[in-house]
Amino acid sequence: MQTNYKQRFTNENSNGRKLSSKIKIGDFLSLKINALGPKKIGLVELNNGLTLLVPNTNLGDIVKVKLEKVFSIPSKTQKTKNQPKYALGSVVQVLKKTNISTATELEIGKILNLTIKRKGPKNSGLVPISDNFTIIVPNTKVGDAVKIEITKIKPTYAFGKIVSQSKAAKNSLNTFGISNTAKSKIQNEKTFKLTKNKTYNILIPSNAKSLANFFVFKLNGDLLFVKKSLGIQFGDSAKILIVRTREKFAIAKILKLNPISNFKKDLIVKNEIKKMIESGIHYGERAIRCNANMRSFIWLRKKGRNKNRPFLKRGRHVINLLKTRLCLKKAFIQLAKYAYLGQTFLFVGTKKPAASLIARTAVLSQTAFFVNSRWLGGMLTNWKTILKSISQIRPILKEKQKVIHNLLEKRQKIKERLFNKVNMLRKKSRKLMIKGKKLIQQLQQNPNYFIEKSQQLMKLKRLFLIQSKNLMENYSNIFIKQEKILNFTKILKEKENQLMQQKIYLKNIMQNDKNTFVSFKKLFLIGQELMKLKQQTNQSGNILWAVSYEKFNQILNENSVSLLHSGSNVEANKTNSILPSPSTEILYKILSTMKIKFDPLEMSYNKISNTISEADARKQMNKSKSTNTTKNLIISKLLDKFTLYLPFTKNYMNLLIQRLQNCNFIYEKFNQDLQQIREKLNEFLKLTSNIQKVTNNIQSQFLQQIFLFNKLNQKLRLLSSEQRLLKFLPKLRFLPTTKNKMYERVELLMKKFVDPRMNYPMDQIYDQKLKLTSKKMAATRKQKWQRLEKYFGGVTQMSKMSKAQISNNVAIIVGQQEEMNAVRECKKLGIKMFTIIDTNCNPKLSDHVIPANDDSRTSIQYILGQMLTYIRFAQKLRRKVALKKSLVFL
Numbered sequence: 001m002q003t004n005y006k007q008r009f010t011n012e013n014s015n016g017r018k019l020s021s022k023i024k025i026g027d028f029l030s031l032k033i034n035a036l037g038p039k040k041i042g043l044v045e046l047n048n049g050l051t052l053l054v055p056n057t058n059l060g061d062i063v064k065v066k067l068e069k070v071f072s073i074p075s076k077t078q079k080t081k082n083q084p085k086y087a088l089g090s091v092v093q094v095l096k097k098t099n100i101s102t103a104t105e106l107e108i109g110k111i112l113n114l115t116i117k118r119k120g121p122k123n124s125g126l127v128p129i130s131d132n133f134t135i136i137v138p139n140t141k142v143g144d145a146v147k148i149e150i151t152k153i154k155p156t157y158a159f160g161k162i163v164s165q166s167k168a169a170k171n172s173l174n175t176f177g178i179s180n181t182a183k184s185k186i187q188n189e190k191t192f193k194l195t196k197n198k199t200y201n202i203l204i205p206s207n208a209k210s211l212a213n214f215f216v217f218k219l220n221g222d223l224l225f226v227k228k229s230l231g232i233q234f235g236d237s238a239k240i241l242i243v244r245t246r247e248k249f250a251i252a253k254i255l256k257l258n259p260i261s262n263f264k265k266d267l268i269v270k271n272e273i274k275k276m277i278e279s280g281i282h283y284g285e286r287a288i289r290c291n292a293n294m295r296s297f298i299w300l301r302k303k304g305r306n307k308n309r310p311f312l313k314r315g316r317h318v319i320n321l322l323k324t325r326l327c328l329k330k331a332f333i334q335l336a337k338y339a340y341l342g343q344t345f346l347f348v349g350t351k352k353p354a355a356s357l358i359a360r361t362a363v364l365s366q367t368a369f370f371v372n373s374r375w376l377g378g379m380l381t382n383w384k385t386i387l388k389s390i391s392q393i394r395p396i397l398k399e400k401q402k403v404i405h406n407l408l409e410k411r412q413k414i415k416e417r418l419f420n421k422v423n424m425l426r427k428k429s430r431k432l433m434i435k436g437k438k439l440i441q442q443l444q445q446n447p448n449y450f451i452e453k454s455q456q457l458m459k460l461k462r463l464f465l466i467q468s469k470n471l472m473e474n475y476s477n478i479f480i481k482q483e484k485i486l487n488f489t490k491i492l493k494e495k496e497n498q499l500m501q502q503k504i505y506l507k508n509i510m511q512n513d514k515n516t517f518v519s520f521k522k523l524f525l526i527g528q529e530l531m532k533l534k535q536q537t538n539q540s541g542n543i544l545w546a547v548s549y550e551k552f553n554q555i556l557n558e559n560s561v562s563l564l565h566s567g568s569n570v571e572a573n574k575t576n577s578i579l580p581s582p583s584t585e586i587l588y589k590i591l592s593t594m595k596i597k598f599d600p601l602e603m604s605y606n607k608i609s610n611t612i613s614e615a616d617a618r619k620q621m622n623k624s625k626s627t628n629t630t631k632n633l634i635i636s637k638l639l640d641k642f643t644l645y646l647p648f649t650k651n652y653m654n655l656l657i658q659r660l661q662n663c664n665f666i667y668e669k670f671n672q673d674l675q676q677i678r679e680k681l682n683e684f685l686k687l688t689s690n691i692q693k694v695t696n697n698i699q700s701q702f703l704q705q706i707f708l709f710n711k712l713n714q715k716l717r718l719l720s721s722e723q724r725l726l727k728f729l730p731k732l733r734f735l736p737t738t739k740n741k742m743y744e745r746v747e748l749l750m751k752k753f754v755d756p757r758m759n760y761p762m763d764q765i766y767d768q769k770l771k772l773t774s775k776k777m778a779a780t781r782k783q784k785w786q787r788l789e790k791y792f793g794g795v796t797q798m799s800k801m802s803k804a805q806i807s808n809n810v811a812i813i814v815g816q817q818e819e820m821n822a823v824r825e826c827k828k829l830g831i832k833m834f835t836i837i838d839t840n841c842n843p844k845l846s847d848h849v850i851p852a853n854d855d856s857r858t859s860i861q862y863i864l865g866q867m868l869t870y871i872r873f874a875q876k877l878r879r880k881v882a883l884k885k886s887l888v889f890l
Contacts, residue, residue, distance in 0.1 A: 033062075038107075038109060041057075042061070050086070063091050071087070116140045138159075199255065200240055206235055237259070240254055276324065324852055334848060340874040342878060345369070346811045349371075362794060393789050396769065815855075827845070834867075839851075
């Protein structure tokens with residue numbers, strides 16, 4: 001049955017997106033299983049590059065397959081679309097079964113013990129199982145006894161991977177630490193011995209022993225003693241020389257530490273030439289303009305009809321980069337020597353591509369001058385006249401240098417700050433990488449690490465929430481109790497205050513009653529006396545008058561018996577007894593007692609009966625002061641009437657006594673009530689103190705709960721951050737970069753964001769100098785100064801140098817053809833010249849030649865950058881040596 005292998009296939013993946021136009025899902029194919037994969041999966045390689053996977057098949061079977069899925073692999077470049085790589089098919093019908101017995105017995109992953117019988121291609125061994133079937137084992141030799149694992153099965157052969165190898169099969173020579181070339185020699189020789197005065201490249205093994213000043217380890221059964229020098233350590237490679245040999249040991253000394261092999265040297269040269277080609281150094285001028293002296297630096301043909309003729313590319317010569325590399329090396333070494341000796345450099349290049357690069361390298365090399373606009377005739381030979389024009393622009397250039405210096409300082413500070421931030425990010429990224437690796441290890445050990453940990457933490461969180469809820473409920477209950485107690489205490493305190501006020505009020509009443517009782521007692525006694533007098537006077541038939549003390553004194557002085565009334569016509573014919581009128585206080589009290597409206601029912605502890613006040617009595621007495629007669633009459637009537645009120649006073653005194661007794665009883669009752677209230681208040685105080693202790697305890701527990709809850713939240717946040725870190729790890733691998741790359745990125749940031757904002761209008765310097773001049777004069781002077789600055793701006797510092805010092809300069813010229821005036825003047829003064837020459841230049845006119853493309857900016861940048869590194873390194877070395885010398889003298 002013929003099989004149709006030219007079926008049209010789809011290009012849809014499992015999602016149904018179209019990938020290519022030849023394969024369609026659902027097509028039926030008739031195929032032969034060419035190879036067998038693991039778990040009896042048949043493999044068929046199709047013409048369009050697809051590998052079809054057919055499960056549950058045997059090797060050599062012809063089957064009808066339905067295409068189920070197509071898997072694509074994303075392309076590395078954005079231009080090319082995703083291309084299909086694998087396809088999956090299901091068996092619909094087995095058209096023909098295989099009869100291959102040996103292939104069907106084998107399985108992927110099966111382990112076999114075999115002996116290599118034949119030599120195969122590319123250092124492999126063959127093991128024939130049957131006439132039509134062999135097993136191929138790579139990196140084996142004839143006679144090796146190996147344990148292999150089957151990796152791939154085909155109809156007539158299979159591939160095996162070495163699992164283990166017998167000791168007999170292994171190389172008996174212990175060539176530990178010897179280079180590959182030496183190993184091959186040793187393996188070819190049956191009796192290998194280290195020979196005297198021969199060099200070897202070895203690696204000091206980590207299990208070597210350190211005895212005194214030697215490293216000791218076995219090499220091919222013999223001991224090798226390597227003398228310690230040049231700071232060699234375990235694991236370092238070194239070039240050694242065998243000094244002495246004996247039967248069972250050899251002694252060697254180190255010639256070179258970590259020597260570069262020829263392969264590495266070739267690799268370095270290739271990389272350098274690759275960089276040169278990328279920068280376009282190899283492009284020369286047109287063949288018509290070629291200088292005959294440059295033939296030795298041009299790439300010549302080696303074969304064919306045009307042998308030893310220049311190689312042309314688009315009508316241009318191609319410079320031999322191998323010779324350019326050698327010239328560059330010589331030039332760089334010589335430049336470094338000059339820089340170490342402290343010589344200054346003069347960079348010359350007026351071409352457009354070279355102008356800015358020349359200025360930059362001259363500024364960065366610190367002890368250098370430059371001419372990048374135009375080389376004026378007599379720039380060096382007629383130095384006196386040049387100095388005059390330089391003196392005109394020197395003050396302007398000084399101010400410009402100050403401004404530029406300030407700007408550069410500011411830029412450097414910003415750069416350092418940015419670099420510190422980037423370095424901090426780098427350190428953080430390293431820590432995150434370490435953390436991520438640990439997380440990956442944990443996940444490898446326990447895939448459900450995050451789920452289990454999050455479940456544990458959530459359980460703890462729920463427990464904390466329940467506990468805190470209970471605490472809150474207890475706290476709220478206690479708080480309600482506390483509020484109730486506070487309300488009760490408040491009510492009791494109010495009652496206490498009321499009772500105290502009533503008590504004070506009652507006390508005042510009792511005091512007043514006592515005072516009134518005393519006064520009434522006195523009045524009662526006075527009344528009794530008056531009654532006795534009245535009775536005596538009535539019995540004797542005399543008239544009783546009341547007079548004032550003044551009149552009484554007058555009567556006593558005059559020894560008169562008659563009664564004189566002040567301001568009245570009353571005569572006292574019958575006066576046998578004289579009684580002085582009482583004092584005003586006694587009179588007021590008498591009036592008050594006479595005017596009391598006594599009501600025994602109203603006598604209680606909280607009510608006093610209506611009595612006339614002393615103020616009213618005084619008013620009445622003041623009214624009666626108009627005449628002495630009325631006064632005396634009133635008083636006499638009063639005294640007469642007062643005697644009638646004696647029984648009333650007696651009753652009133654009795655009532656006061658009863659009232660005082662009642663008040664005392666009520667006062668004692670108040671005291672008892674107050675005592676009870678105070679006892680209750682003390683109880684409430686004790687309860688409040690206990691409640692306060694309980695609340696404090698609950699608060700402390702609650703604070704502990706909050707602290708633990710915060711810790712638990714922190715752990716949850718950490719867990720979520722770890723999960724985010726795992727997602728971010730693929731992007732994070734780009735962050736821990738080297739310091740050089742960090743500097744490059746910081747420079748890019750500076751150029752993009754900082755440098756555009758750091759512009760200073762230099763015209764302001766000219767304007768400040770030309771303030772007092774007229775506009776026309778200012779414009780002409782400004783134009784002149786700008787022209788002078790353009791031509792002599794890079795040579796102003798040379799004004800401090802003498803003619804001999806100028807001739808001691810080193811000139812670096814870019815483009816000999818354009819700078820012939822500079823070349824002639826340098827030749828005349830004997831200045832050493834390093835020139836970048838193209839194929840149209842004469843190499844004999846310069847001391848040090850660098851054959852390269854002098855029209856390309858990239859090629860000039862490459863060469864000047866290399867020169868700058870060598871010059872700066874030599875200058876740094878010079879400063880270090882000078883510092884050491886100064887320290888020695890100190």
